Amino acid sequence: MENIRYDLITALPEIVVLSMAMLILLADLFLKQTNRIAIYALAQLALLVAAFITFSTHTPSIGYGFTGAFVDDAMADVLKLMIYLGTSLIFIYTRQYIQLRNMFRGEFYALVLFSVVGMMIMVSGQSMLTLYIGLELLSLSLYALVALDRDNARATEAAMKYFVLGALASGMLLYGMSMIYGMTGSLNIADINNALMSGANIHSVLILGLVFVVAGLAFKLGAVPFQMWVPDVYEGSPTAVTMLISSVPKLAAFAFIMRLLVQGLPTLAVDWQQMLMIMAVLSIIIGNVTAIAQTNLKRMLAYSTISHVGFVLFGLMSASINGYASALFYIASYVLMTLAGFGIILLLSRKGFEAEQLDDLKGLNQRSPWIAFLMLIVMFSMAGVPPTLGFYAKFTVLQAALQAGYLWLVVFAVLMAVIGAFYYLRVIKLMYFDEPIDHHPIQAPFDMRVTLSVNACALLVLGLMPQGLMSLCGYAIFKSLN
Amino acid sequence: MVEYFTQHILSFAIWLPVLAGVLVLFTANDNKPNVTRWLALAGSIASFLVTIPLYTHFNVADGGFQFQEGFQWILSFNINYHLGADGIAVPLILLTSFTTVIVVIAAWEVIEKRVAQYMASFLIMSGLMIGVFSALDAILYYVFWEAMLIPLFLVIGIWGGPNRVYATIKFFLYTLLGSLLMLVAFIYLYHQTGSFEIVDYYKYPMPLNVQVLIFLAFFAAFAVKIPMWPVHTWLPDAHVEAPTGGSVVLAAIALKLGGYSFLRFAMPIAPDAAHYLSGFMITLSLIAIVYIALVALAQKDMKKLIAYSSISHMGFVTLGFFIFNNLGLEGAIVQMVSHGFISAAMFLAVGVLYDRMHSRQIESYGGVANTMPVFAAFAVFFAMANSGLPGTSGFVGEFMVILGAIQVNFWYAFLAASTLIFGAAYTLWMVKRVFYGEIANPSVAALKDINKREFFILAILALLVLALGVYPQPLTDVTNATVTQLLSHLAQSKLPAGL
Numbered sequence: 012m013e014n015i016r017y018d019l020i021t022a023l024p025e026i027v028v029l030s031m032a033m034l035i036l037l038a039d040l041f042l043k044q045t046n047r048i049a050i051y052a053l054a055q056l057a058l059l060v061a062a063f064i065t066f067s068t069h070t071p072s073i074g075y076g077f078t079g080a081f082v083d084d085a086m087a088d089v090l091k092l093m094i095y096l097g098t099s100l101i102f103i104y105t106r107q108y109i110q111l112r113n114m115f116r117g118e119f120y121a122l123v124l125f126s127v128v129g130m131m132i133m134v135s136g137q138s139m140l141t142l143y144i145g146l147e148l149l150s151l152s153l154y155a156l157v158a159l160d161r162d163n164a165r166a167t168e169a170a171m172k173y174f175v176l177g178a179l180a181s182g183m184l185l186y187g188m189s190m191i192y193g194m195t196g197s198l199n200i201a202d203i204n205n206a207l208m209s210g211a212n213i214h215s216v217l218i219l220g221l222v223f224v225v226a227g228l229a230f231k232l233g234a235v236p237f238q239m240w241v242p243d244v245y246e247g248s249p250t251a252v253t254m255l256i257s258s259v260p261k262l263a264a265f266a267f268i269m270r271l272l273v274q275g276l277p278t279l280a281v282d283w284q285q286m287l288m289i290m291a292v293l294s295i296i297i298g299n300v301t302a303i304a305q306t307n308l309k310r311m312l313a314y315s316t317i318s319h320v321g322f323v324l325f326g327l328m329s330a331s332i333n334g335y336a337s338a339l340f341y342i343a344s345y346v347l348m349t350l351a352g353f354g355i356i357l358l359l360s361r362k363g364f365e366a367e368q369l370d371d372l373k374g375l376n377q378r379s380p381w382i383a384f385l386m387l388i389v390m391f392s393m394a395g396v397p398p399t400l401g402f403y404a405k406f407t408v409l410q411a412a413l414q415a416g417y418l419w420l421v422v423f424a425v426l427m428a429v430i431g432a433f434y435y436l437r438v439i440k441l442m443y444f445d446e447p448i449d450h451h452p453i454q455a456p457f458d459m460r461v462t463l464s465v466n467a468c469a470l471l472v473l474g475l476m477p478q479g480l481m482s483l484c485g486y487a488i489f490k491s492l493n
Numbered sequence: 494m495v496e497y498f499t500q501h502i503l504s505f506a507i508w509l510p511v512l513a514g515v516l517v518l519f520t521a522n523d524n525k526p527n528v529t530r531w532l533a534l535a536g537s538i539a540s541f542l543v544t545i546p547l548y549t550h551f552n553v554a555d556g557g558f559q560f561q562e563g564f565q566w567i568l569s570f571n572i573n574y575h576l577g578a579d580g581i582a583v584p585l586i587l588l589t590s591f592t593t594v595i596v597v598i599a600a601w602e603v604i605e606k607r608v609a610q611y612m613a614s615f616l617i618m619s620g621l622m623i624g625v626f627s628a629l630d631a632i633l634y635y636v637f638w639e640a641m642l643i644p645l646f647l648v649i650g651i652w653g654g655p656n657r658v659y660a661t662i663k664f665f666l667y668t669l670l671g672s673l674l675m676l677v678a679f680i681y682l683y684h685q686t687g688s689f690e691i692v693d694y695y696k697y698p699m700p701l702n703v704q705v706l707i708f709l710a711f712f713a714a715f716a717v718k719i720p721m722w723p724v725h726t727w728l729p730d731a732h733v734e735a736p737t738g739g740s741v742v743l744a745a746i747a748l749k750l751g752g753y754s755f756l757r758f759a760m761p762i763a764p765d766a767a768h769y770l771s772g773f774m775i776t777l778s779l780i781a782i783v784y785i786a787l788v789a790l791a792q793k794d795m796k797k798l799i800a801y802s803s804i805s806h807m808g809f810v811t812l813g814f815f816i817f818n819n820l821g822l823e824g825a826i827v828q829m830v831s832h833g834f835i836s837a838a839m840f841l842a843v844g845v846l847y848d849r850m851h852s853r854q855i856e857s858y859g860g861v862a863n864t865m866p867v868f869a870a871f872a873v874f875f876a877m878a879n880s881g882l883p884g885t886s887g888f889v890g891e892f893m894v895i896l897g898a899i900q901v902n903f904w905y906a907f908l909a910a911s912t913l914i915f916g917a918a919y920t921l922w923m924v925k926r927v928f929y930g931e932i933a934n935p936s937v938a939a940l941k942d943i944n945k946r947e948f949f950i951l952a953i954l955a956l957l958v959l960a961l962g963v964y965p966q967p968l969t970d971v972t973n974a975t976v977t978q979l980l981s982h983l984a985q986s987k988l989p990a991g992l
Contacts, residue, residue: 396642444658
């Protein structure tokens, strides 16, 4: 009985969010469209309460629940707080957009909250089964969200593509896990590690399992050569959903890699380091070079995401505390930048008009100097130019890779960053150097404008004072791996 | 209050213009541009006044860093906000804040669209460039170095000429590529020494092959910025397309960032590599001096001609660095400051013509001296200074470098001295075609002579060029101790014992 109570307390934030998602589904039946704003409030409330619980029950020590299948450590808490914050921002940014597109229904909020629960379970998963369940909950919610706008043929196509390829990746992941289970006799991460430490196993089978696991993870992250779905899904989904897919789930995917590869399979580090290295290099090349050819803003950001994932893998492949902390710092910065970037795209969209071509940004400086300035910060941050947060993200990852001895890979990454800078500069060129072709006034709710301004300016402020976020990431990794 | 100021002069010098720039942005209203202009002028003058104590309170006997201040900035990587200025940095800081005032005045009636953004860009850029000259922490330096690209990128791109987008993106990517390699070098040094303090790098011994790689990484960053032949190709494009103010800042200050950084980083951190590669560096410098001067001779566009002339003159600067003697190094620093005044004046002069005629082509002009006699007098004076006439500041630096070079190798000096001929040739030939002869066309005949504002800025620059040419001692006094100290540091090998 005592155990059950403890289990429930460790998973209390998940339980809160899940209950609220169901409550929303139920309440949605009884609400008129005019009162539907209450659903929005409930969803935000769920995140707020969950954040409060996570924050107030936080301890630096590691607690296990559900017979070791669920963990509550510093990394889980930090990542969950980031997920709440990111999702809350998504709710604020997307409200007007989905209202104008007849998607402002309980399903949207319930599905997003379900995906949040999935991410939280991934973050806290300490058994391959828990991790897998979390991942599937997240993925299934996302497939449904992409197709939420039923009459949109493009979105439906994107959803099909996402679902088929995603299911394939889940299959690969599961297959790999089954081999690791076969070799070690356990699903529990800590037990797997102990079994591998003791030595009696067949290396080749383990490697085969590892390859499948890494391939499955790479698919979910969108790393080359498993990136094919990314641009199509980004382009086809309603921008509100693209924003979700491209941001917070990356935090959960990072946690998945940390739990499975770093905590579970550190004995195979030499092997997965090589795989991550190849994927990192390919992602950075393909992401940056292909982005140049894009005319669609969402596709461009999709390729930009692929290259950012490459940089994150750079940090992970260093296989050191320093490297993991820098990868987490990179992901956190990336999420903040992406949210601001998509937030601006949502801001420029209006009823019956999607601001998704690069040309839609033309002359933005003349239409609204402030929004153009915010986008300027986001773009320079993505390009990694100081004094923005993106610079420190690249800096930390590169120094970790250099410390691990990958000097020439670092030089290569730096050269690719210059290529990347080109297409970010092009966006700035469109906003500042060209004449506007679209003269509609930009309308947005007050709370969205304010939050977006804070979000984008945070990239600048954190670029001037990055110590806080760096310490937080270092703390999360350090406390969880020791 | 006064005490606080004297302890943080450099911080004031950096952040006052930045703050003024942000304030100016908030006055954005193109219907009432005068508010913006006066505010920008007040901001730039205040920023200039703040830097004057750096000169008056400078201890000329001390070759080390003065006005030091700092605090821990990013603990995770031991990065400090550490500022300080030595005898090489102080003149360049003053040059920067002074040039900003000139740029603000020069833009007065000329810039009509988005005045606030224009003025703010230059004010912010001024602060960031002073940051580059005074940062003593590698990452702090890097942040300033890169951040100043952003306003310059916008200035060229928004207010530039027809081909501005190509020019500004080329400029940005070229510089970014070099800078990122420098960043890799910084990170490498950090992992070796555990610090980002530049002074710690000075003391850190390294084998020659490592030094050469570090030197080349710095070379990639600084050679592009100076620019040295053969990575100079962005400069003529950027200069031609930039608005007058952009050209002035590029030529007067941005190029000096590269020269300064050689003295601050590449040479003292990797002194053995600097000696080892000095033949290579001198060759590139001489190619710049001679070959680029010949290229300048063939130009039809006035701004392009001055841009090539800048590259040629910066060749003198790098030549002075890598002959490793007192005359050469001092001469190079004098040349940097002098070129700051002369090139600024030359670009302003072209700007004066361009504002009236909207053409930079030499062939559109002819006989301007007949309609603009006062302006022609100034232009001829600056042209003389540009070609190194004794009595102007252009002569002092070049002459010192040539004297320094002759101590090392006669042929270095011989080739360098040839520029006195080529320089005179391309500058005076341009003056002849633009200002003398018959009045070429009706639009030249309709030209009005310079107004009070234009007279004022050209006169100030003329006085400075003359003063520095006749009596350069106030400048050399400041640099002397630092140069001596730097040369003695460069003379000591940093190779680890036993190698």
